[in-house]
Amino acid sequence: MAAQGVSRRERIRQTTLAEIRAAARRLLIEQGPQAVTINAVAREMGMSGPALYHYYGSHEELVGAVTADFFRELTQALESARDAYPAGEHGRRLLSACRAMRQWAITHPAEFRWVFGSPITSERRPGSARELAGRDFEQVFLEEVAALWHSRPFPVPAPEELDPSIRKQLAAYAASAGLELPVEVIHVFMSCWIRLDGLLCMEMLNQLDFLFTDMEPVFEECLREIAPRLGLAYEPPPGGAAR
């Protein structure tokens, strides 16, 4: 037995697994998603196609593993951006994470589309790496909004104002996620999240190409609209206009 109970073989195997995902990513970036085939990845690795099945049981499994990688990377980018501000400044931390999300989308367009642009539910079944990584990702924003609200409650609608069905669904979510947050707070979060992520989805699907060539100010405008709903003062991005 080697140190830490991890055998030499296992270490080599993990390295190979990572190398495979890296090759898949390279193909994705250089030649698009349809180029990420078992055969092409194996070729990239200098091995035969079927050899890859010793590492990932199917094409779909490889795709899922790569997706989980991207999710983790994105989540880490969000967390770094958030942690660039001290723990108490929830507003700044939140805005920073939002901007980091778009920044990651822009600097990794192929990966972003890969992660968010597939309605395919198959690889997203409960328990999969993809599903877990996805939860972590949502968590970042939700946690910060919760912290923000606890530290300085922003105005929320009265429970009676909410649509009963929406209230019920949000309550069910809060219960299943073990959240202590009032439903109205989740509602505000949900509303803001839909605005932000909806915009990014449209940008990613090229739905707004007919209107815009530069989406950066549109995104900032979205933040400017969201901020007051969370009781925040909008602040322009640190580096001036864009990046």
Next chain:
Amino acid sequence: MAAQGVSRRERIRQTTLAEIRAAARRLLIEQGPQAVTINAVAREMGMSGPALYHYYGSHEELVGAVTADFFRELTQALESARDAYPAGEHGRRLLSACRAMRQWAITHPAEFRWVFGSPITSERRPGSARELAGRDFEQVFLEEVAALWHSRPFPVPAPEELDPSIRKQLAAYAASAGLELPVEVIHVFMSCWIRLDGLLCMEMLNQLDFLFTDMEPVFEECLREIAPRLGLAYEPPPGGAAR
């Protein structure tokens, strides 16, 4: 020569073309997008694979033609819903068209995803059937908003309030589309459109499954938020709650 200068052959050909697209659609609905292959469609038609190349030059061309079909169908659904109200009632016409869009999405989920869920720009080059059909589609909403504004101007932001970059881009769009509308009006339209379509995009990409099982009230809430921005009174859908 037959009547109307359309030969018998040409008529048969058009029929076959339509039948091919119908077979493709059937496959899409019953077995998903990946089942829409040249070979499968040909099989469905009772002919050999290569025979289909006499009708559509490539898989991509067939996909584009099917997409254009869907776009036209959706556009027609929007127009019917709009025209269910008299020409003067722009507000009701607009809301009706919005609801029709979601209704079509719900009743034709596979087709909706097919149309909106592909970031692939290749088939969307200028002049393609898909590109033209896409413009018609956007036009429905834009036209109605324009008519609404002309008949009863809603409040718009002052030009100075708009981000200079956004203003410039919207002005460029207005010029290229030959619109007589002030940039501020286009800005309001754009803002509403992003809300509406962004929400539908997220729903389509299953991005909100973790929060909602029934998106209908969420959509209505979105309409309730949009309506006042266009100077409209929100009215619940005619049939009561949903559908």
Next chain:
DNA sequence: TATGTTTCCTTAATGCCTCTAAGCAAATTT
């Protein structure tokens, strides 16, 4: 150290896919 097992990889093969090529037969035009 010798033996057995596990692991990694190979080639072969099946059956799908897109798409090109060559050719036959019927419909249409001249």
Next chain:
DNA sequence: AAATTTGCTTAGAGGCATTAAGGAAACATA
């Protein structure tokens, strides 16, 4: 009636996912 166009066929190249069978090296153990 002859020539052309059109609609289809089969054959085939090359790619894909995946399974099966087997060889060789690394490892564990007696």
